[in-house]
Amino acid sequence: MNNLNRAANISLEEAAKFLLSKDRILILSHANPDGDTFGCSYGLCGALQKLGKSVKIACADPLPANFFHLKEAVREQDFEEETVVSVDIADKSLLGGLEKLYGDKVDLAIDHHLSHVPFARLRYVDDEAAACCEIVYDLIKLLGAEIDKNIAQCVYTGIATDTGCFKYANTTRLTHIKAGELMNYGFDCGELNYRLFDMKSRARIKLEQFMLAHLDFFAEGKGAIVALNKELLNNVDSEDINGISALPRMIEGVDVGIVLKEKEDCWKASMRSLKADVQKICKKFGGGGHLNAAGCSFKNMTAEEITEKIKAAVCRELGSETAEQ
Amino acid sequence: MNNLNRAANISLEEAAKFLLSKDRILILSHANPDGDTFGCSYGLCGALQKLGKSVKIACADPLPANFFHLKEAVREQDFEEETVVSVDIADKSLLGGLEKLYGDKVDLAIDHHLSHVPFARLRYVDDEAAACCEIVYDLIKLLGAEIDKNIAQCVYTGIATDTGCFKYANTTRLTHIKAGELMNYGFDCGELNYRLFDMKSRARIKLEQFMLAHLDFFAEGKGAIVALNKELLNNVDSEDINGISALPRMIEGVDVGIVLKEKEDCWKASMRSLKADVQKICKKFGGGGHLNAAGCSFKNMTAEEITEKIKAAVCRELGSETAEQ
Known part of the structure; x- marks a missing residue:
């Protein structure tokens, strides 16, 4: 054994x-x-x-x-x-x-x-x-x-x-x-x-374009977050969303990448990191996962409010001031 | 041996x-x-x-x-x-x-x-x-x-x-x-x-965004072509262009993807395919390569003229009418 x-x-x-x-x-x-x-x-x-x-x-x-x-x-x-x-x-x-x-x-x-x-x-x-x-x-x-x-x-x-x-x-x-x-x-x-x-549907391509255009970099570029609302997500099949959470983290310099997805009654946050402990961050918000891939969800909050909360928590974890870049 | x-x-x-x-x-x-x-x-x-x-x-x-x-x-x-x-x-x-x-x-x-x-x-x-x-x-x-x-x-x-x-x-x-x-x-x-x-520079991300936004689909979506001019390419390092030719071909339904890159005195075309013989197409224009990855170059022509020539050749190879989609 x-x-x-x-x-x-x-x-x-x-x-x-x-x-x-x-x-x-x-x-x-x-x-x-x-x-x-x-x-x-x-x-x-x-x-x-x-x-x-x-x-x-x-x-x-x-x-x-x-x-x-x-x-x-x-x-x-x-x-x-x-x-x-x-x-x-x-x-x-x-x-x-x-x-x-x-x-x-x-x-x-x-x-x-x-x-x-x-x-x-x-x-x-x-x-x-x-x-x-x-x-x-x-x-x-x-x-x-x-x-x-x-x-x-x-x-x-x-x-x-x-x-x-x-x-x-x-x-x-x-x-x-x-x-x-x-x-x-x-x-x-x-x-x-x-x-x-490798194969990507045109809907997936459009979704990626939206994400890249709306990425919000913070913590001196070590963090990147983007929110996908219901309207956007309803236009794509579940297969098109596969792996999308890994996208922000792929950008040079980004350690923690976060994708917010709007569900029926809440927002789900998926965090991916190179080195930072995102499980620790997600745990604070009642979620969990692994060291480099974790998630949590938020109810009765807007995407903007959640974004601010997450940015602050990520900055604390990265030991960095919230400096937009 | x-x-x-x-x-x-x-x-x-x-x-x-x-x-x-x-x-x-x-x-x-x-x-x-x-x-x-x-x-x-x-x-x-x-x-x-x-x-x-x-x-x-x-x-x-x-x-x-x-x-x-x-x-x-x-x-x-x-x-x-x-x-x-x-x-x-x-x-x-x-x-x-x-x-x-x-x-x-x-x-x-x-x-x-x-x-x-x-x-x-x-x-x-x-x-x-x-x-x-x-x-x-x-x-x-x-x-x-x-x-x-x-x-x-x-x-x-x-x-x-x-x-x-x-x-x-x-x-x-x-x-x-x-x-x-x-x-x-x-x-x-x-x-x-x-x-x-996986790591992508922000310049690479911007380049990909441009490409995805300007992709020209033809041959009922089986072909996709995009042109990158000198101004665009001068803003990125050579590493940022690595593998970029494969991008159009990744889109569902696309068999032949073409990227035109403007050089000092010519345009270079990189063709990638799933099944079609792009070597045959590039050979017609004086280029060469492999079955699924080939290239050729054009002098004294605009990107628009080259695009039309390539579209026609790809359509002939795919046995399809030039139908924009």
């Missing part, structure tokens, strides 16, 4: 044995799904189906269009589940609309979050894996299931999306080794990555 | 033996340098210096600021060279301002271009390598030189930049395997990749 998170109570070999002994399996992905949680569920579903098992996937939210290629790995099957598996889910609340139904019924959780809060009976949690798909890849090998091009593409999708295509600091030697092995299965990584990372 | 280009006349083992038998080595990078040519020269220079040899680097253009980390791998040495090596140079004309001095004096060329035109006495050319740094990495291992964090960072820089951080179709199983091995040397890949790929 190398590298295992304290939430873990079984080895990956035991997880494989458990799955091999079961049938009629339901795999759950988390709400607000990303490439990793769906890469895991579709990849594992396809592999278990190849072993002759009945397997299906559920998620509180639909599969976004840029992940439609994942569907090629599985056959749709309808049955009453006897075994429930969760993938890439750190806490049962992240099941979203499915929490009531399945929150207390998960038999096996496969996860890679440091912050994993136990909810499943059996848990394999390796927080050194950059993507949960890294674990699922090892699991599929332990299951002895045949890996084909479509399954390889699922696993690759999770690994690539959770590491910003091998760009982020969570990328490890093993991440590359596994990606290299997956390349053997012959999917078109150039075309896939274009769809996952 | 597996996978070798027909321009090759030695094996990599022979290239290593040659270098081991020499001293006072000058390594040449190509003009308009990128991360791969400088990753090669700095990485190989550092490795040969570790073997006790006198080695220096020359290039017609200076090292861009986002590659300053490469300098950590080498010590500056001054001597008269006895051996000249070129890295990532497909044709001696690409030596730019150094062609006159060294064009006919290169002893060993290490390259990965399919189109390599022989100019060196000894040539190792493997066109299946995604980056020339993949070859240099194998070469350094054959030399038996110690690889440290700084040298690993040079080689990684070349591999990452030539593959769009492992995103493009040229990425192979070996690309990932080598990147995985390089991760062992403990450089901070997250920080490095931020500098190489």
Whole structure:
């Protein structure tokens, strides 16, 4: 049980044995799904189906269009589940609309979050894996299931999306080794990555233009904040907003980038940093997250009021005076 | 001599033996340098210096600021060279301002271009390598030189930049395997990749804003073209223009993206495509390149005239009527 998170109570070999002994399996992905949680569920579903098992996937939210290629790995099957598996889910609340139904019924959780809060009976949690798909890849090998091009593409999708295509600091030697092995299965990584990372809709382009034109720099250029109201956000699909929170932080000199998004009854703030501890800042406002990526929300305040509050908190964290620049 | 280009006349083992038998080595990078040519020269220079040899680097253009980390791998040495090596140079004309001095004096060329035109006495050319740094990495291992964090960072820089951080179709199983091995040397890949790929100057942001606001879509949205005049380009550093040609092609539905840049006495067109053969289009205008990335230039014409000519040629290639959209 190398590298295992304290939430873990079984080895990956035991997880494989458990799955091999079961049938009629339901795999759950988390709400607000990303490439990793769906890469895991579709990849594992396809592999278990190849072993002759009945397997299906559920998620509180639909599969976004840029992940439609994942569907090629599985056959749709309808049955009453006897075994429930969760993938890439750190806490049962992240099941979203499915929490009531399945929150207390998960038999096996496969996860890679440091912050994993136990909810499943059996848990394999390796927080050194950059993507949960890294674990699922090892699991599929332990299951002895045949890996084909479509399954390889699922696993690759999770690994690539959770590491910003091998760009982020969570990328490890093993991440590359596994990606290299997956390349053997012959999917078109150039075309896939274009769809996952480079393709932008015209609506997205317009949104980025708005953001860049309205960025408010502060703390001697070390902070940048922009607010996106409902009217703006209603004009774009959810896929178009993907990754938009990282935009302000990409500008040279900016350590903390903040994007405010207006929701039905509140404003959500997404903070991204290079070095500053944005989790600490968001915690002050009742939010949370990681050192370099965190969020919080505000009710009954205008975007201007929130902006001022956040600027002051960021300046304090950066140890800088509020100097507009 | 597996996978070798027909321009090759030695094996990599022979290239290593040659270098081991020499001293006072000058390594040449190509003009308009990128991360791969400088990753090669700095990485190989550092490795040969570790073997006790006198080695220096020359290039017609200076090292861009986002590659300053490469300098950590080498010590500056001054001597008269006895051996000249070129890295990532497909044709001696690409030596730019150094062609006159060294064009006919290169002893060993290490390259990965399919189109390599022989100019060196000894040539190792493997066109299946995604980056020339993949070859240099194998070469350094054959030399038996110690690889440290700084040298690993040079080689990684070349591999990452030539593959769009492992995103493009040229990425192979070996690309990932080598990147995985390089991760062992403990450089901070997250920080490095931020500098190489994500960080944008405010001038770059302004340039992108201009481009997005002035994109001219045609051929039912399958083509997009924008012209950048001298005034605009004079306001940005050369690093800020890096990769800008890929921008129009990133928009959903666009197959051919074209950026026109005004030079002292002409306009240069850079074409990028997903599927269409832009080399064929550029060839018509006296240019060239690859299937999905090519260029050409125009003299004594206005940007408007060039735009119309290019639009017509792209429409013909796409088999589409010129329909503005």
